Amino acid sequence: xxxxxxxxxxxxxxxxxxxxxxxxxxxxxxxxxxxxxxxxxxxxxxxxxxxxxxxxxxxxxxxxxxxx
Numbered sequence: 001x002x003x004x005x006x007x008x009x010x011x012x013x014x015x016x017x018x019x020x021x022x023x024x025x026x027x028x029x030x031x032x033x034x035x036x037x038x039x040x041x042x043x044x045x046x047x048x049x050x051x052x053x054x055x056x057x058x059x060x061x062x063x064x065x066x067x068x
Contacts, residue, residue, distance in 0.1 A: 007042075009042055
């Protein structure tokens with residue numbers, strides 16, 4: 001059996017604190033480009049702490065991976 005789940009994360013950018021160069025880059029990105037960027041940052045952060053292994057006790061009963 002295989003289950004796929006999409007995690008939704010809300011991100012609110014503070015335009016007053018964000019560097020101008022980052023803000024101007026984001027304004028020029030399409031919505032799908034921003035979604036891809038946020039997904040990459042989110043999954044990368046979780047990978048760096050081995051979150052999937054910790055959630056699943058080192059794949060003892062199932063293989064948990066990022067859906068493609």
